[in-house]
Amino acid sequence: MLLQPWFWMSKLLDKALSLEVAQTIKSKSKKPFDNAYKAALATENASYVQGFLVVIGKPFRPIEHAWIEVDDKIIDPNLPHIQKKAEELTYFSAQSFTVKELKEIIEESQEDYPEDDPLPIYGDAPYEYYGDVMLGDKPYLDAYQAAEAKCKEFNQRIVDSN
Numbered sequence: 001m002l003l004q005p006w007f008w009m010s011k012l013l014d015k016a017l018s019l020e021v022a023q024t025i026k027s028k029s030k031k032p033f034d035n036a037y038k039a040a041l042a043t044e045n046a047s048y049v050q051g052f053l054v055v056i057g058k059p060f061r062p063i064e065h066a067w068i069e070v071d072d073k074i075i076d077p078n079l080p081h082i083q084k085k086a087e088e089l090t091y092f093s094a095q096s097f098t099v100k101e102l103k104e105i106i107e108e109s110q111e112d113y114p115e116d117d118p119l120p121i122y123g124d125a126p127y128e129y130y131g132d133v134m135l136g137d138k139p140y141l142d143a144y145q146a147a148e149a150k151c152k153e154f155n156q157r158i159v160d161s162n
Helices: 015-025 032-042 099-112 138-161
Strands: 047-055 063-070 073-075 089-098 128-130 133-136
Touching (some): 032 099
Antiparallel strands (some): 128 133
C-alpha cells in the first residue's frame, strides 16, 4: 500500500509547550480526548485533532489519540503520561476541528445523547470498521491504516535489530 504524504504528520511535536499546556490544564492520565479538549479551549489559535499515535515498541499497535495543533506545531497535553521520548512518537491526523466547531459538536452531542461521553468524535456515517470496533468515517480509517503501517515498520526495525 502506497501511503499518501498527508496521512502522517509533517508537523513537529513541541515538547516544552506540550508539558506547559499539560500543567496548565492539569492533564490526567488515560484521558487523551478530555485533555486535548481542555487544551484547545485554553490555547489561543488551537485546533483540536483526533487520530492515532504510534510509538516505537509497546503496545505495537496504533493508539487512538487526541492532541492540539497551533500553526505548524503539535502540542500534546498527554505527553507527561506517555512513557516514551518525543522522538519515538508519530502522529496521524484523522480529523481536526476549530474551537468553535468543537464547542458546537460537544453541545449538540450533550443535547442529543446526554448519557454518552461526547468525545471522541467520529465524523459522519457511513462508518468504517477495523476488527470488531466501529472506527468512524473514511478519513479515520485511512489514518488508522497509515498508522498501522508505520507501527509495523517501527516494530520490524526492533525485530531486525535483535
